[in-house]
Amino acid sequence: MSELLALNKAIRALDNLWPLLQGDEQEAILQQRNRLNQQADELAHKSLTAVDAELQAAIDQLIQATENANEIRAVIDWRVERIEKVAATVNSVVGVIEKLGQILARI
Amino acid sequence: MQSLSVRRIVIMAIGSMLLSGCASSPTGNIEAFGSAATEVSTSIDSVISDYNQAVINNRLVAMAQSKRPYVAADFDDIKQIIIRDANKQELSLYQANKALGDYAKALVALARAGSREEIAISTSSLSKALLMMDSQHQLLLQKDSALTKDGAARIARVIAQLSSGYIESKKAKALKAIIIAADPAVQKIGLVINNQLLKGVIESRLYTMRGSELAGYFADYNAKSSSRSFVQKKQKLDEIYLKYVQMEATSASVKQAQSALLAVMKSHHLLKSELEKDNYSGTGVIEALKKIKANHTAFDSLETLIKNCGTEIIASDEQGIICKP
Numbered sequence: 001m002s003e004l005l006a007l008n009k010a011i012r013a014l015d016n017l018w019p020l021l022q023g024d025e026q027e028a029i030l031q032q033r034n035r036l037n038q039q040a041d042e043l044a045h046k047s048l049t050a051v052d053a054e055l056q057a058a059i060d061q062l063i064q065a066t067e068n069a070n071e072i073r074a075v076i077d078w079r080v081e082r083i084e085k086v087a088a089t090v091n092s093v094v095g096v097i098e099k100l101g102q103i104l105a106r107i
Numbered sequence: 108m109q110s111l112s113v114r115r116i117v118i119m120a121i122g123s124m125l126l127s128g129c130a131s132s133p134t135g136n137i138e139a140f141g142s143a144a145t146e147v148s149t150s151i152d153s154v155i156s157d158y159n160q161a162v163i164n165n166r167l168v169a170m171a172q173s174k175r176p177y178v179a180a181d182f183d184d185i186k187q188i189i190i191r192d193a194n195k196q197e198l199s200l201y202q203a204n205k206a207l208g209d210y211a212k213a214l215v216a217l218a219r220a221g222s223r224e225e226i227a228i229s230t231s232s233l234s235k236a237l238l239m240m241d242s243q244h245q246l247l248l249q250k251d252s253a254l255t256k257d258g259a260a261r262i263a264r265v266i267a268q269l270s271s272g273y274i275e276s277k278k279a280k281a282l283k284a285i286i287i288a289a290d291p292a293v294q295k296i297g298l299v300i301n302n303q304l305l306k307g308v309i310e311s312r313l314y315t316m317r318g319s320e321l322a323g324y325f326a327d328y329n330a331k332s333s334s335r336s337f338v339q340k341k342q343k344l345d346e347i348y349l350k351y352v353q354m355e356a357t358s359a360s361v362k363q364a365q366s367a368l369l370a371v372m373k374s375h376h377l378l379k380s381e382l383e384k385d386n387y388s389g390t391g392v393i394e395a396l397k398k399i400k401a402n403h404t405a406f407d408s409l410e411t412l413i414k415n416c417g418t419e420i421i422a423s424d425e426q427g428i429i430c431k432p
Binding site: 012037063072 | 172173191198199210213270278291292293311319325326328
């Protein structure tokens with residue numbers, strides 16, 4: 001990380017220098033700045049893609065917790081569905097009883 | 108009729124006993140936490156996108172500052188960056204943030220599962236059914252009504268409350284177990300995300316890259332300075348100053364994401380501690396949730412950064428104008 005910080009610092013110093021120069025001198029400093037910028041970019045990318053074992057274990061653990069939460073949610077959804085089905089069944093049975101009642105009342 | 112009344116009293120008594128046990132429903136606070144954490148994860152994701160965009164812009168800046176002529180093939184270099192950065196899955200920051208975001212979303216979904224409203228809707232039809240049955244009972248046996256409209260509604264309400272009480276208690280247990288088990292992972296991941304941002308990979312690169320662009324404006328200004336009038340020069344400097352302020356505020360969006368992330372970690376830990384004591388709605392949890400919200404909305408510009416800074420505004424070589432940590 002200190003290497004990246006040093007590169008950034010050098011780039012900023014060159015950026016405060018080259019606008020004051022002209023011609024070949026300016027071009028030479030700009031090229032140097034571009035080279036450092038590229039190095040810094042690669043280093044930053046390397047740091048951002050590095051995954052250590054401890055982090056990977058934590059990510060896996062959190063993915064597992066997420067899966068558990070999703071599974072329990074599915075079970076709860078299924079239970080709610082059953083409550084809804086019971087309510088719907090009671091309703092339809094009542095409908096049948098109502099019709100039966102109407103027939104019996106006419107006899 | 109008497110037996111129905113007795114049954115009604117018994118059901119209501121059981122219902123109120125169960126409900127008193129889950130008076131402080133866990134779903135509200137956990138759902139609020141999950142929603143806030145999801146927002147934070149989204150804002151970290153946009154920091155990653157901004158950074159990828161800035162890397163491409165930095166190459167364009169370098170090209171524009173050169174005196175070389177260009178052809179389409181010169182964009183090949185940029186194409187490689189696009190290909191490299193398009194594969195966000197490779198970034199540990201992305202993987203860690205995605206795991207955190209998915210976890211937060213799953214908590215919200217679980218906290219919302221089998222809501223009281225859903226159960227209430229399905230059981231409200233029960234009161235109508237009970238009344239209908241009662242009217243048939245009256246019609247066939249020529250007896251008085253055993254059930255009033257109000258009584259039928261009350262029975263249905265008790266059934267709904269019993270059902271939702273059962274679901275709530277299942278959810279409470281599950282959420283407690285999940286949050287307690289996940290806390291070490293949340294803390295570790297949060298720390299890595301925060302450190303990677305804090306360590307200055309993204310923040311200091313963004314600041315440096317914006318500085319390189321600013322240098323181009325100064326080079327242009329300097330090249331034409333002697334031929335410009337005061338008014339022209341002042342106009343140009345005003346334009347450059349706006350770019351300069353933008354550069355100095357670079358750290359604001361990153362800092363905002365960092366502060367919000369730290370608040371998420373803290374409130375998750377607090378939530379875990381409270382859940383261990385079976386306390387789902389302690390004032391500490393509510394305060395921590397408010398803090399996530401506050402951190403999430405602050406620091407979206409230099410002006411708000413200055414306005415909201417609780418310590419001291421300082422100039423940092425690596426990060427521009429910042430609020431002293």
